[in-house]
Amino acid sequence: MTQELYNDVIKVMTSRRSVRQFLDAPVDRKLIWEALKAASWAPSGLNNQPWRFAVLRDPDLKDRLARLTRYAATFRGAPVLVGVFLDKESSYDYVKDCQAVGACIQNFLLALASLGLGAVWLGEILKNKEEVLRVLDLPDRLELMAVVAVGHPAHHNQSSHRRPVEELVILER
Numbered sequence: 795m796t797q798e799l800y801n802d803v804i805k806v807m808t809s810r811r812s813v814r815q816f817l818d819a820p821v822d823r824k825l826i827w828e829a830l831k832a833a834s835w836a837p838s839g840l841n842n843q844p845w846r847f848a849v850l851r852d853p854d855l856k857d858r859l860a861r862l863t864r865y866a867a868t869f870r871g872a873p874v875l876v877g878v879f880l881d882k883e884s885s886y887d888y889v890k891d892c893q894a895v896g897a898c899i900q901n902f903l904l905a906l907a908s909l910g911l912g913a914v915w916l917g918e919i920l921k922n923k924e925e926v927l928r929v930l931d932l933p934d935r936l937e938l939m940a941v942v943a944v945g946h947p948a949h950h951n952q953s954s955h956r957r958p959v960e961e962l963v964i965l966e967r
């Protein structure tokens with residue numbers, strides 16, 4: 795990897811912000827699939843690739859999911875919701891598989907940001923994960939890990955902060 799590409803990756807990692815308000819404009823299906831492809835290049839234990847995706851655009855389905863979370867406005871306002879699931883039948887170690895799905899979700903967010911799209915990782919709805927399966931008519935072998943709301947950002951005013959690395963490194967010897 796060239797030094798230039800390395801710097802581009804770090805730039806996307808640090809400039810990506812959670813986007814919760816979207817323009818009322820459709821998102822090109824090709825962009826979503828491109829980002830899902832990048833997401834699927836995440837590492838996983840034994841390369842078992844335990845992630846599965848549900849791509850949702852139907853307003854009625856989005857509304858039914860919105861009723862299961864306090865982030866209803868983001869659910870309804872996003873042109874696309876992507877449910878990310880762990881396929882328990884592909885699972886070999888629950889903790890490691892959850893970590894792999896987390897890496898996959900982060901890849902997805904970074905790919906979307908690099909394609910100029912906004913997105914937010916939504917976890918609060920997990921309190922109703924069984925109900926989500928029923929709404930989407932999906933089998934019990936899938937466990938909801940997150941919903942990612944995706945769209946064209948309504949603005950770029952998001953800010954965030956991170957603790958300095960000096961506070962995070964607890965041992966270096």
Ligand SMILES: Cc1cc2nc3c(=O)[nH]c(=O)nc-3n(C[C@H](O)[C@H](O)[C@H](O)COP(=O)(O)O)c2cc1C
Pocket residue numbers: 810811812813814865914915916917918919952953954955
């Ligand atoms: C596991 C997880 C769950 C999250 N759940 C929610 C959520 O339910 N609602 C929400 O608005 N943001 C949620 N977020 C987004 C975080 O609030 C956000 O990443 C954090 O505040 C840092 O902001 P940034 O992403 O703009 O850097 C979640 C993020 C993670 C990693």
